[in-house]
Amino acid sequence: DAGVIQSPRHEVTEMGQEVTLRCKPISGHDYLFWYRQTMMRGLELLIYFNNNVPIDDSGMPEDRFSAKMPNASFSTLKIQPSEPRDSAVYFCASSRQGWETQYFGPGTRLLVL
Amino acid sequence: AQSVTQLGSHVSVSEGALVLLRCNYSSSVPPYLFWYVQYPNQGLQLLLKYTSAATLVKGINGFEAEFKKSETSFHLTKPSAHMSDAAEYFCAVSRGGTSYGKLTFGQGTILTVHP
Numbered sequence: 001d002a003g004v005i006q007s008p009r010h011e012v013t014e015m016g017q018e019v020t021l022r023c024k025p026i027s028g029h030d031y032l033f034w035y036r037q038t039m040m041r042g043l044e045l046l047i048y049f050n051n052n053v054p055i056d057d058s059g060m061p062e063d064r065f066s067a068k069m070p071n072a073s074f075s076t077l078k079i080q081p082s083e084p085r086d087s088a089v090y091f092c093a094s095s096r097q098g099w100e101t102q103y104f105g106p107g108t109r110l111l112v113l
Numbered sequence: 114a115q116s117v118t119q120l121g122s123h124v125s126v127s128e129g130a131l132v133l134l135r136c137n138y139s140s141s142v143p144p145y146l147f148w149y150v151q152y153p154n155q156g157l158q159l160l161l162k163y164t165s166a167a168t169l170v171k172g173i174n175g176f177e178a179e180f181k182k183s184e185t186s187f188h189l190t191k192p193s194a195h196m197s198d199a200a201e202y203f204c205a206v207s208r209g210g211t212s213y214g215k216l217t218f219g220q221g222t223i224l225t226v227h228p
Binding site for chain 2: 004031033042043044045048056091093095098099101102103104105106107
């Protein structure tokens with residue numbers, strides 16, 4: 001299996017622009033997680049899905065952030081409008097079941113100018 | 114609520130020396146505990162996990178960790194460091210049950226291995 005796939009790997013955008021991050025989980029995995037990693041706040045869980053349904057979005061910073069999972073093989077994390085403080089590495093992870101190992105993608109490094 | 118404290122943001126050892134990375138947790142319920150490793154420009158990889166079975170957990174690459182409830186600790190050790198162990202290590206806690214996948218991570222410890 002190719003593992004968790006994220007795109008783009010790097011994104012540079014200007015403040016106010018819309019940013020869309022994409023994730024393809026490992027086939028057969030029912031859980032998908034979005035994390036954000038920054039120097040100041042470390043690694044934070046933003047939201048996770050089970051069978052394409054959002055289970056817990058309490059980590060989503062504010063209404064500018066939204067996440068969707070239209071099918072079992074694709075998820076997006078959207079920031080609109082983006083701000084410089086959103087600059088971070090965003091990771092997607094998936095697991096077969098909630099209690100099983102989470103496999104992380106390589107991350108998307110976002111820079112908002 | 115669960116939380117994790119990793120003592121020491123940087124640890125430096127010589128090749129062949131003992132590796133000890135410290136993690137203390139806080140949890141209102143019996144916790145599930147994890148150690149992950151992150152190599153530069155990569156995602157996290159699971160080293161090992163404690164899920165209320167044996168208190169001494171063996172993981173990949175020769176690492177192991179011991180769950181000590183009385184000390185609320187889950188320190189990571191490796192008897193002999195290798196250059197390839199240089200990376201950042203994260204301790205994480207989950208409350209288990211239906212929230213098993215909801216991990217809370219520590220701030221990370223960067224391990225440097227000197228020749």
